Amino acid sequence: MPSSVMSTSTLGGGATTPIAVSAVGLRKSYGDKAVLDGIDLRIPAGSVFALLGPNGAGKTTVVKILSTLITADGGQAQVAGHDVTASPDGVRAAIGVTGQFSAVDGLITGEENMLLMADLHHLPRREGRRVAAELLERFELTEAARKPAQSYSGGMRRRLDIAMTLVGAPRIIFLDEPTTGLDPRSRHTMWQIIRGLVSEGVTVFLTTQYLEEADQLADRIAVLNDGRIAAEGSADELKRLVPGGHVRLRFSAPSAYGRAADALREGARDDEALSLQIPSGGSQRELRLLLDRLHAADIEADELTVHTPDLDDVFFALTGSETGSGTPARADRSGQADRTADQTDRTDQTDQTDQTQGTVR
């Protein structure tokens, strides 16, 4: 196959989707330290892929290899149909990269940064000005366009960085930790920007330390640990890979609590809080069975909450790291996995036994 032809993948319905990024057996060592020990990837065009991993897992190394900034020691990778080793120029022409190695020059204005980028892409002067103005407007930077970029806030700088990347109209964008260090509002703005890009058909390859970010944005998530992909799947698929789901029943009357504890002997008791914790996948069927048992015993709980494992649970289970991705991931724990039964839309999950589609390697 010529190196400029994108491979395709056949989906269930027989339709084929071009593959934007693929890698087989990528390896990279620094000295005798193996950072990547055989990474396989397959990312359909137009999707968002998140590479998640603790500090030092090798996320940036993967991005650098795929964007041709460094070479792998072994394995193969194709980006936009171009082999990263045989045709790095083809790869570079098709991609944009932003992240920890930002291209923003703080000494010149946002507009000048954009025009510099337009020059690098050999856009005619008038066209360059038009594209720059359009992108500055789109990323709400028009007002600040004539100010030095070093006076910008973290969020503005990140927006300028993405705007500069888009000057070349890339079809694949690598975003290396695009929201690290941003406040919640700027992070949400960045998410909107990423969703906007995807709706235009751009493929986004994202690395992140924020589990919530992967949950919010990504079609597929891969967890990188010890130089290998420990698991891959959609957020829902990955959540189903770890145990920890339960239903919590809370009572205000000790007598009702006592009767419930007798009726539901598999539950873990908390006599002080008058609450019972019953292991459950949280499916509609399991909830109905539990409610039927309570009804049959004439017991009414004062509160019923369903806890489903979240990506934090997955992350800690797979990386075996309590500190894991550091404080940001922990700080993002919103407790939203605990939901009262009537807030819980579980219609997408019918039976826990047939849900395990994510893969643990």
Ligand SMILES: Nc1ncnc2c1ncn2[C@@H]1O[C@H](COP(=O)(O)OP(=O)(O)OP(=O)(O)O)[C@@H](O)[C@H]1O
């Ligand atoms: N040029 C280099 N020379 C030596 N070691 C390196 C080099 N670049 C990266 N490493 C090491 O490789 C490992 C992976 O680094 P990488 O930056 O890819 O991790 P990461 O997952 O992106 O981490 P973070 O979330 O902290 O950015 C780290 O242990 C790092 O110290």
